[in-house]
Amino acid sequence: xxxxxxxxxxxxxxxxxxxxxxxxxxxxxxxxxxxxxxxxxxxxxxxxxxxxxxxxxxxxxxxxxxxxxxxxxxxxxxxxxxxxxxxxxxxxxxxxxxxxxxxxxxxxxxxxxxxxxxxxxxxxxxxxxxxxxxxxxxxxxxxxxxxxxxxxxxxxxxxxxxxxxxxxxxxxxxxxxxxxxxxxxxxxxxxxxxxxxxxxxxxxxxxxxxxxxxxxxxxxxxxxxxxxxxxxxxxxxxxxxxxxxxxxxxxxxxxxxxxxxxxxxxxxxxxxxxxxxxxxxxxxxxxx
Amino acid sequence: xxxxxxxxxxxxxxxxxxxxxxxxxxxxxxxxxxxxxxxxxxxxxxxxxxxxxxxxxxxxxxxxxxxxxxxxxxxxxxxxxxxxxxxxxxxxxxxxxxxxxxxxxxxxxxxxxxxxxxxxxxxxxxxxxxxxxxxxxxxxxxxxxxxxxxxxxxxxxxxxxxxxxxxxxxxxxxxxxxxxxxxxxxxxxxxxxxxxxxxxxxxxxxxxxxxxxxxxxxxxxxxxxxxxxxxxxxxxxxxxxxxxxxxxxxxxxxxxxxxxxxxxxxxxxxxxxxxxxxxxxxxxxxxxxxxxxxxxxxxxxxxxxxxxxxxxxxxxxxxxxxxxxxxxxxxxxxxxxxxxxxxxxxxxxxxxxxxxxxxxxxxxxxxxxxxxxxxxxxxxxxxxxxxxxxxxxxxxxxxxxxxxxxxxxxxxxxxxxxxxxxxxxxxxxxxxxxxxxxxxxxxxxxxxxxxxxxxxxxxxxxxxxxxxxxxxxxx
Numbered sequence: 221x222x223x224x225x226x227x228x229x230x231x232x233x234x235x236x237x238x239x240x241x242x243x244x245x246x247x248x249x250x251x252x253x254x255x256x257x258x259x260x261x262x263x264x265x266x267x268x269x270x271x272x273x274x275x276x277x278x279x280x281x282x283x284x285x286x287x288x289x290x291x292x293x294x295x296x297x298x299x300x301x302x303x304x305x306x307x308x309x310x311x312x313x314x315x316x317x318x319x320x321x322x323x324x325x326x327x328x329x330x331x332x333x334x335x336x337x338x339x340x341x342x343x344x345x346x347x348x349x350x351x352x353x354x355x356x357x358x359x360x361x362x363x364x365x366x367x368x369x370x371x372x373x374x375x376x377x378x379x380x381x382x383x384x385x386x387x388x389x390x391x392x393x394x395x396x397x398x399x400x401x402x403x404x405x406x407x408x409x410x411x412x413x414x415x416x417x418x419x420x421x422x423x424x425x426x427x428x429x430x431x432x433x434x435x436x437x438x439x440x441x442x443x444x445x446x447x448x449x450x451x452x453x454x455x456x457x458x459x460x461x462x463x464x465x466x467x468x469x470x471x472x473x474x475x476x477x478x479x480x481x482x483x484x485x486x487x488x489x490x491x492x493x494x495x496x497x498x499x500x501x502x503x504x505x506x507x508x
Numbered sequence: 509x510x511x512x513x514x515x516x517x518x519x520x521x522x523x524x525x526x527x528x529x530x531x532x533x534x535x536x537x538x539x540x541x542x543x544x545x546x547x548x549x550x551x552x553x554x555x556x557x558x559x560x561x562x563x564x565x566x567x568x569x570x571x572x573x574x575x576x577x578x579x580x581x582x583x584x585x586x587x588x589x590x591x592x593x594x595x596x597x598x599x600x601x602x603x604x605x606x607x608x609x610x611x612x613x614x615x616x617x618x619x620x621x622x623x624x625x626x627x628x629x630x631x632x633x634x635x636x637x638x639x640x641x642x643x644x645x646x647x648x649x650x651x652x653x654x655x656x657x658x659x660x661x662x663x664x665x666x667x668x669x670x671x672x673x674x675x676x677x678x679x680x681x682x683x684x685x686x687x688x689x690x691x692x693x694x695x696x697x698x699x700x701x702x703x704x705x706x707x708x709x710x711x712x713x714x715x716x717x718x719x720x721x722x723x724x725x726x727x728x729x730x731x732x733x734x735x736x737x738x739x740x741x742x743x744x745x746x747x748x749x750x751x752x753x754x755x756x757x758x759x760x761x762x763x764x765x766x767x768x769x770x771x772x773x774x775x776x777x778x779x780x781x782x783x784x785x786x787x788x789x790x791x792x793x794x795x796x797x798x799x800x801x802x803x804x805x806x807x808x809x810x811x812x813x814x815x816x817x818x819x820x821x822x823x824x825x826x827x828x829x830x831x832x833x834x835x836x837x838x839x840x841x842x843x844x845x846x847x848x849x850x851x852x853x854x855x856x857x858x859x860x861x862x863x864x865x866x867x868x869x870x871x872x873x874x875x876x877x878x879x880x881x882x883x884x885x886x887x888x889x890x891x892x893x894x895x896x897x898x899x900x901x902x903x904x905x906x907x908x909x910x911x912x913x914x915x916x917x918x919x920x921x922x923x924x925x926x927x928x929x930x931x932x933x934x935x936x937x938x939x940x941x942x943x944x945x946x947x948x949x950x951x952x953x954x955x956x957x958x959x960x961x962x963x964x965x966x967x968x969x970x971x972x973x974x975x976x977x978x979x980x981x982x983x
Contacts (some may be wrong), residue, residue, distance in 0.1 A: 287959075288957070289632060289635070289636070289956075292635065292636075293635065296594060296635075319558065333587055333591075336587070336594070337642060337643075338637065340590065340637075340640070340642070340643060342641070343636060343956075343957055344636075344639060344640065344643060344646075344957075344974075347957060347973060347974045348647075348974070358686020360935045368888065373708040379586065393573065452807065465798070479769065490646065504931055504932070504935060505931075506935040506936045506939060507932045507936050508908045508930055508932075508933050508936050
């Protein structure tokens with residue numbers, strides 16, 4: 221009796237809610253932690269970056285204007301679906317990061333809980349960071365946080381799922397949209413996460429995921445005039461200064477990377493939520 | 509002319525059972541008190557028999573809540589508590605139609621209100637507070653926020669499920685365990701909520717729901733082993749509760765009555781104001797603590813506004829709460845109907861001009877036609893006392909200062925409304941109104957992110973928002 225052959229998955233990009241191949245037609249082999257072939261990933265190009273930015277910009281209006289309650293519910297729904305894909309993520313983490321099953325399970329638990337933590341922030345960040353300003357005059361003055369816009373995210377290179385979720389969730393929880401460059405050598409969990417996003421209620425274009433060479437894609441993201449902010453977490457160390465300089469061309473907000481990749485298992489704070497928010501202050505006179 | 513065609517919601521959806529039991533330590537059990545019969549106020553038929561708590565049941569429930577607090581809930585990480593509360597939020601939404609129909613049957617409120625306001629807002633309240641459970645350090649209330657312990661909560665009959673949500677959600681999010689007493693006339697949706705809590709697999713004893721009358725409430729509030737009392741209901745009972753917890757060290761929050769002023773200036777968009785006034789006083793048959801029961805109109809537009817109001821109110825459909833077209837449902841109980849009628853006759857006796865909607869009323873059940881009193885003076889009982897029914901008292905003013913003075917001329921201070929096209933005047937008024945919630949060019953808006961609560965005899969403490977968490981935290 222012959223064994224059944226499994227159907228292998230084709231890993232593609234996630235742009236505007238769809239899964240296209242790279243327009244360049246390129247792909248690159250992805251290996252597991254021991255060096256064995258896992259799959260080919262699409263190798264995104266400069267033009268894919270631009271397509272993704274267009275998709276993110278297009279999605280920004282609807283996503284940023286959705287009520288915070290609605291965004292929170294949509295993000296919580298993602299956590300529900302992540303939970304349902306537990307086994308798949310555990311297997312993928314085992315393959316791509318070489319984690320033992322138990323360790324991989326506890327990482328996936330953290331992934332789901334992390335997503336829930338950020339989902340809960342959607343309708344709370346304004347009350348924590350906003351304020352009624354006690355100005356010295358007959359005016360009502362208040363300040364509220366607003367999303368910065370389209371955020372380019374260079375995802376962590378080492379932690380391919382927990383790290384990824386830890387940088388993407390805060391960006392979209394506050395109403396931004398994201399163009400994410402996945403871990404170069406461990407891109408597969410990012411594409412599976414994209415499948416979760418695509419089948420949840422997150423509108424297409426809110427999160428766009430590119431796989432490929434980070435050093436090739438990052439400069440285009442950093443210099444793109446329609447990108448409002450840049451998260452350098454996964455940038456190759458030698459390139460960060462250059463990327464910051466490129467970002468200065470349109471005064472992007474830049475979240476710098478530490479010397480080493482953070483320990484993503486540590487409970488987060490609101491730093492990443494604050495990083496991609498503007499503060500808007502409104503004045504209105506008082507009087508009869 | 510078309511014949512009126514009702515659009516009745518099916519009562520089968522309520523999944524009504526002949527009897528309901530109280531929820532104690534994770535189980536539905538028979539209470540030791542005299543069972544009560546809950547009545548459909550629209551038909552006066554008995555809906556179900558509900559077991560009530562005895563004195564020893566209250567003690568058992570408090571003990572169960574204490575155990576659950578000490579052993580499980582009080583020490584559970586916030587992120588885990590959050591996931592339980594998210595489950596409740598989702599299940600309330602999943603069973604929303606059942607809950608809405610049951611609420612309308614038991615309470616008498618129109619199905620469109622229970623369906624579009626009570627149930628979705630209840631679910632939203634759980635959802636919002638779930639997210640706080642692991643974020644309490646960010647609430648800005650002080651370092652190291654800790655739960656209080658066991659909360660005893662007593663809620664009213666006007667929004668039975670929604671008030672249960674307002675009470676339970678923040679208490680649970682902050683790490684407290686709860687014994688909750690629903691109102692005597694409306695216990696059913698709270699017991700379905702208990703079923704949801706059981707399905708959500710909350711540890712036994714974290715939530716206990718004990719139906720009964722005022723004596724059960726008094727027993728609960730007076731129990732020596734509770735750390736927190738939360739009460740929503742009449743100012744009269746609120747004062748008794750504040751008195752009874754004096755000297756005990758129990759933390760107390762009260763959400764009591766109101767006599768809200770709804771202030772209409774001459775530059776207000778009148779048609780929009782009419783809708784807001786109608787919503788303000790006839791929403792939920794006026795059984796709303798924050799109802800806009802005193803209409804203050806600028807003299808120059810008073811006649812015009814009153815005409816428009818009469819025309820609009822006459823179109824309100826009063827009747828079967830399960831008819832999706834119904835605007836005003838049944839008064840919750842005969843007792844409340846009697847109270848409303850008594851206050852209305854005082855208005856007539858004191859010389860106010862009564863106008864009653866010519867709408868037809870059903871033959872049976874507790875119904876009261878929308879009523880408007882013009883020529884009301886501040887000294888009249890209908891301008892001072894909370895009627896808690898579909899009765900509007902209209903007063904006039906000439907200047908903004910006079911509007912403020914009249915609006916604030918009440919021991920209450922729960923809410924107020926302002927209608928004007930001038931933004932600066934809205935904010936000027938809002939600064940001067942002694943009320944916990946001020947609605948401008950809208951009325952009766954509720955959201956879990958927006959703190960709600962009163963000044964002075966409307967109680968203290970807030971529900972919703974960051975500020976609402978304080979009621980359940982040791983900070």
